[in-house]
Amino acid sequence: MLLGSQRVNAQGHLEIGGCDTTALAAEFGTPLYVMDEGQIRDNCRRYKAVFAERYPKNDVSFASKAYLNLAICKVVEQEGLSLDVASAGELYTAVKAGFPMEHVLLHGNNKSQQELEMALEYGVGRVVVDNLAELRQLAFLAKQSGKTQKVFIRVTPGIDPRTHRRIRTGQEDTKFGLSIATGAALEAVTEALGAAPHLEITGLHCHIGSQLLDSHTHEQAIDIMVGFLRKVADTTGWMPEDLDIGGGLGIRYVEAHQPPSYEEFADSVIGALTAALTKYDVPPPTLWQEPGRALMGEAGTTLYTVGVIKTVAIPEAPGTRIYVAIDGGLSDNPRPQLYDAVYECLNAGRAGEPKTQTVAVAGKHCETDILIQAAQIQRIETGDILAVQSTGAYNAVMASNYNRFPRPAGVFVADGAADLVSRRETLEDVLSLDIIPKRLA
Numbered sequence: 001m002l003l004g005s006q007r008v009n010a011q012g013h014l015e016i017g018g019c020d021t022t023a024l025a026a027e028f029g030t031p032l033y034v035m036d037e038g039q040i041r042d043n044c045r046r047y048k049a050v051f052a053e054r055y056p057k058n059d060v061s062f063a064s065k066a067y068l069n070l071a072i073c074k075v076v077e078q079e080g081l082s083l084d085v086a087s088a089g090e091l092y093t094a095v096k097a098g099f100p101m102e103h104v105l106l107h108g109n110n111k112s113q114q115e116l117e118m119a120l121e122y123g124v125g126r127v128v129v130d131n132l133a134e135l136r137q138l139a140f141l142a143k144q145s146g147k148t149q150k151v152f153i154r155v156t157p158g159i160d161p162r163t164h165r166r167i168r169t170g171q172e173d174t175k176f177g178l179s180i181a182t183g184a185a186l187e188a189v190t191e192a193l194g195a196a197p198h199l200e201i202t203g204l205h206c207h208i209g210s211q212l213l214d215s216h217t218h219e220q221a222i223d224i225m226v227g228f229l230r231k232v233a234d235t236t237g238w239m240p241e242d243l244d245i246g247g248g249l250g251i252r253y254v255e256a257h258q259p260p261s262y263e264e265f266a267d268s269v270i271g272a273l274t275a276a277l278t279k280y281d282v283p284p285p286t287l288w289q290e291p292g293r294a295l296m297g298e299a300g301t302t303l304y305t306v307g308v309i310k311t312v313a314i315p316e317a318p319g320t321r322i323y324v325a326i327d328g329g330l331s332d333n334p335r336p337q338l339y340d341a342v343y344e345c346l347n348a349g350r351a352g353e354p355k356t357q358t359v360a361v362a363g364k365h366c367e368t369d370i371l372i373q374a375a376q377i378q379r380i381e382t383g384d385i386l387a388v389q390s391t392g393a394y395n396a397v398m399a400s401n402y403n404r405f406p407r408p409a410g411v412f413v414a415d416g417a418a419d420l421v422s423r424r425e426t427l428e429d430v431l432s433l434d435i436i437p438k439r440l441a
């Protein structure tokens, strides 16, 4: 499974963006997050283009929770996408990167006053309101500031996507949004309309889940959402101009994952939208989307250095297990522990050789942090560089300092050059927030 610009070079090494990954490991150290900038740009352009070809009224926001730093804000802006942020920290990153604030959406199920005030101060394009308390607080703050804030209301379509329970959000039993079924969503829309001129509601939002490997649930959600647009119009006299269906398209973590291509996904989404607009007699809204994983996931590869290799006896066949320990693990990629995420890997220095053995790739934390339970891999020795694929989304952004590990560096690679986009933390960085109270000194 080679993704994006990954290829095996003349030396038999894994190359990404024209850079030999073993050379990247030598130059920048490991663990190292390598992002294929060409693939990211291509993904952003293609995602926008396939939808624009099928349905011209479009807005694609990159969901920055998947991968965020100052450099990616520049790339996303240059590719003409909007940006979805979900915290003060994500919003502040966008501000510092000079991202155009009118193209930013602020999310969150429990936004703080500081976050709402920041939204007003910086002039974000939309606040996606999650609940009635937030709606009232935002209306009050907008009135105080003398500004009008555009908002979406986040609603729960009440469908259960087939994905891991920790990344499901479309079902009734969720902390996110307001239920269509109970009438809570309609109540919030009515109240938002009454909060003019401080709030200007322009549309409705839903997000049903993540790593979805078919478009079935999106199609269901679109039918429910468009039906709700009709109901809103009939009840309030106001027809929403914007319909945001969130993100969710899955990626290939392992060869067995076969998500729809962008083109197939766009065919399904726009097909479902067009059918629902006819069915409910609704004028075409602007379609907003917030893909995260689908834009960044396959563009990321994490490089590790192999340390201890240990063979242990196990009761089941083949009677032994080989543990290949790497110089990272839970702190740079918590996804296997969080939701049983699966990955493929290869020996970066022997990428052209056949995968002849099965090993368990183990982290070095004080947990049983197995990154890959049964990895097919080439011959591997201590000191080799192990490359784990599809780590571009929900990895660097989820990194922690567990066991006081400094967080890894990140580079963008393109056209044979590598640029640092986040430097490796030092041990001093890790200690930099600690304070010894005087009485303990």
Ligand SMILES: Cc1ncc(COP(=O)(O)O)c(C=O)c1O
Residues within 6 Å of the ligand: 063, 065, 066, 084, 107, 207, 209, 210, 211, 246, 247, 248, 249, 290, 291, 292, 293, 294, 393
């Ligand atoms: C509101 C919202 N939009 C977009 C996304 C991005 O989802 P994905 O990375 O699956 O595209 C998420 C992910 O949790 C989300 O909560």
